């Protein structure tokens with residue numbers, strides 16, 4: 003059996019899944035200031051009277067790191083950057099202990115200026131005096147050559163406890179984002195450790211000695227020990243839990259729009275022929291732009307509890323939430339009240355809902371039923387409008403080859419999957435606005451926790467071969483080898499697959515369910531003068547986000 | 561946090577799967593390191609810098625500017641449709657107010673492509689700036705346009721397209737034609753009889769440094785631009801003046817290019833040449849983007865930059881000063897020159913030999929323009945390529961007067977299909993292209 007637990011902004015959902023499918027699920031309110039006790043409470047209620055000895059693992063999606071970042075509660079850490087010419091690195095200053103140090107690499111990773119050892123040692127001493135124990139080290143173009151980051155780390159190691167290096171965290175070129183990403187990992191690290199130690203301890207007290215896995219925003223998971231190397235990869239994992247919860251319902255030959263309709267917001271994403279679409283850029287959180295990979299998701303401030311108003315004679319919904327719907331004793335009218343009036347909710351006080359909506363109806367000079375219809379129509383219209391914008395964004399993404407320009411792949415959703423609290427009511431109402439099929443996901447109100455439980459271990463590697471320098475490297479994988487001039491794209495692909503497989507296994511993957519793919523590759527002849535001097539081959543491979551198929555079949559869940 | 565002072569659009573189209581030939585300077589790898597540098601600098605993340613996906617131009621867009629023999633599909637590859645499309649995308653976005661300025665970082669380039677196209681010259685097939693400008697004139701009522709060509713090679717194609725157009729000011733700064741391809745671009749080339757002074761060539765001596773380029777911008781280009789008062793300024797932003805360029809002999813730096821961009825304040829920049837793909841392009845392109853966006857570029861420089869090697873000798877400065885004075889003088893006295901160049905009362909003719917170095921084609925042209933004070937003048941080009949294919953091209957200009965419309969139609973109607981392989985009419989007032 004596997005436990006999936008998804009900490010959401012309003013509710014925390016937990017599910018217990020066995021070979022036969024969903025065994026039990028619970029929903030508890032989230033206390034953002036007491037995440038640990040929220041999680042423990044959910045687990046206690048979930049495992050009550052269950053055969054706990056048969057539970058194999060716990061997969062967790064938490065808002066711990068997200069909250070730290072959003073609430074600006076990050077502890078002080080050191081950031082050392084070596085940049086060289088370009089945009090002045092002072093513009094990327096982050097945290098209270100930011101040091102620009104000597105050292106320059108060019109775009110091919112060739113050293114232009116070396117590191118100044120004394121400078122690093124001086125900074126190390128200073129940090130020790132200041133009591134700073136975590137450091138982030140980033141050099142420009144370190145993904146081409148990590149030597150400077152490694153030299154700085156070695157020089158700094160006697161003075162600080164934990165060091166994060168930029169090249170380990172991502173193989174993508176983007177110096178400012180690498181600085182931010184490395185900083186966030188260093189800053190989240192101490193609390194991440196303390197928190198998960200506490201979770202483990204509480205579980206043990208309950209007799210649950212479980213391996214823990216953590217969900218990432220790309221819809222994959224990693225084991226706890228890997229998360230210590232990449233603690234910031236737990237940021238914003240919530241939306242990916244929902245997408246993974248919908249993935250088994252997504253037909254393999256369709257373009258699915260996934261809508262997770264919550265209390266405050268509706269999160270949306272796309273599943274293309276059974277595979278979720280990954281964002282080209284890393285996640286953005288608060289003012290931070292990062293290299294943390296995530297599924298492409300968008301959020302709109304329209305949910306079941308969004309405030310309904312009339313502004314300048316026009317009906318509006320959201321983007322704010324003040325409390326629950328009036329039908330449930332809340333202070334203002336919401337779309338849920340409209341559903342209640344139309345007889346689409348199971349419970350809720352219709353009279354309370356009508357009381358609120360009658361005022362709006364009078365102002366618009368229509369009946370209560372008519373205004374209820376208008377509210378739901380407007381909500382559907384705005385949700386689909388936002389989804390349309392997301393699809394347009396995807397379709398207008400630049401491409402860099404003649405082939406792709408003329409191929410001009412355009413995405414158009416032909417299937418909608420709805421999950422979240424008011425999923426079934428909204429599915430019915432969305433259908434007339436959409437030409438394809440609209441379906442609810444089985445167990446729509448806890449599907450996110452199911453997705454979390456069954457998510458596969460994912461990871462990626464970037465391999466870079468330069469035959470003129472006769473070297474092949476995969477930054478972050480501690481991989482560097484000499485190569486001969488006759489290395490082919492096929493050879494490099496194989497190396498990438500081997501590396502991504504090994505990395506996934508280290509992170510806790512089950513070997514039978516590793517679905518790997520090449521996500522980017524290119525090969526260029528390097529001509530100097532009029533002679534071919536070598537080849538420049540770049541390959542990026544990943545484990546596809548997906549679900550573990552072993553525990554349950556789709557029918558079992560339905 | 562960094563923020564662009566001017567909302568700046570960028571079309572990046574490196575055509576990673578297109579080359580003239582495997583070892584040609586115009587090959588797949590050309591913008592690879594530029595992309596690496598731009599990505600690593602994080603330029604695309606800066607608030608106020610946006611990346612746009614290029615359009616693909618239509619055959620009609622090309623025929624608004626060019627006479628292609630036998631047709632655009634035959635003289636262009638798909639990549640040309642996209643690089644011209646990239647320029648068009650930037651032009652539209654500027655006119656629509658989506659961006660204040662924009663840079664089409666695209667390949668292949670276009671400034672050696674003439675009005676008549678039989679094939680590729682100087683790595684260029686179609687003139688991507690001209691196609692964009694004529695699109696904007698048709699769809700946005702843009703009238704007066706200035707093109708400042710800062711490629712190291714003379715922009716002879718752009719000069720040819722706009723030779724007779726008094727509404728387009730073409731200024732080219734380049735390495736002296738006596739020392740570099742295409743061997744043209746001298747002061748005495750200053751436009752046709754209906755557009756005297758609307759072409760200004762400023763040849764600079766080899767080894768000109770930052771100082772000389774910036775002096776030229778300040779003392780010649782900007783004063784002439786101020787006087788011309790264009791609706792739009794286009795920069796043909798070639799990067800082969802760089803000190804590391806393998807096929808030229810100038811000493812311009814990345815920061816110098818950024819400074820030039822800042823001074824010129826072009827609405828639209830379009831990449832032209834530049835073949836130092838590792839040592840120059842990554843830094844020059846980053847510099848142009850930063851300068852267009854109004855971001856501090858003071859820390860930008862090439863890894864091997866050494867200001868000591870880039871000191872301009874005194875005698876060069878004097879030469880450059882003279883070239884600038886000559887250019888400004890020519891501009892000021894353009895009306896007097898007009899009288900002297902008009903030798904005949906009705907029509908002026910030019911006989912030209914044009915060599916297509918990239919495709920090894922020889923073209924001979926007999927060009928006839930109707931002398932006119934009311935418009936750019938009806939134009940008739942009788943062109944033969946490689947002594948075999950003969951075409952007749954008739955151009956009725958955008959703001960043609962009734963007499964020039966009449967003359968153009970007469971030329972087209974009178975042309976004998978037995979004499980020519982193709983007869984073309986570019987009827988700009990009606991935005992029509994006819995073939996017989």
Ligand SMILES: [Zn+2]
Nearest residue numbers: 711713800833
């Ligand atoms: Zn050039």
Ligand SMILES: [Zn+2]
Nearest residue numbers: 932935961964
């Ligand atoms: Zn006329």
